Amino acid sequence: MRRGQSAFEYILVVGIAMLLIVPGAILFYDYSKRSGDELLRSQVDMAGGDIIDAVEKVYYIGENTWETIKVYVPDNVRWIYILDNSELVIEYDSQAGIGDAVFFSDINITAPLEYMNMSSGKQYITNITGEPNQAGLRIIKISSMGDYVLINETR
Numbered sequence: 001m002r003r004g005q006s007a008f009e010y011i012l013v014v015g016i017a018m019l020l021i022v023p024g025a026i027l028f029y030d031y032s033k034r035s036g037d038e039l040l041r042s043q044v045d046m047a048g049g050d051i052i053d054a055v056e057k058v059y060y061i062g063e064n065t066w067e068t069i070k071v072y073v074p075d076n077v078r079w080i081y082i083l084d085n086s087e088l089v090i091e092y093d094s095q096a097g098i099g100d101a102v103f104f105s106d107i108n109i110t111a112p113l114e115y116m117n118m119s120s121g122k123q124y125i126t127n128i129t130g131e132p133n134q135a136g137l138r139i140i141k142i143s144s145m146g147d148y149v150l151i152n153e154t155r
Helices: 002-061
Strands: 066-073 077-083 087-094 097-104 122-124 136-144 149-153
Touching: 002 066, 002 087, 002 097, 002 136, 002 149
Parallel strands: none
Antiparallel strands: 066 136, 077 087, 077 122, 087 097, 136 149
16 A cells, blocks of 8 residues: 555646646746847847948048948848848848848948849848848948948958
8 A cells, every 4th residue: 555655646647747847848948039039130130220320420421431331140141132222221130030220321221233132122232142141240331422321341
């Protein structure tokens, strides 16, 4: 009779422990996914904000002004492009799917013609798309051309 009681108590303790551990592990996993997405979004916001700040700075200083900035591009970034000469768009992969961070500018911004996609109207700033492992530190040259600003990746 004693053996049966101790085995039952052991199973009961293990069951209660599992009832505590499994939901805790699920909550921890969900939290880690969400915090990873928040980190990605903050890195994307920082990169886009740095580029737009530099665009405004060189435009208001005047023609023939340029600035070279270093921008960290996270691993999940798919595209960085200019849309309609007034929107900087950073497209990235997250746990929820594909996300876009859009940064608006009153200044006419453009990218070099070799990175332009005529069918979509997108002007790509960086060629990180399609090439694996191109995330990391990027050097971007931002030049004022008088009535518009040219954004070009140098490395």
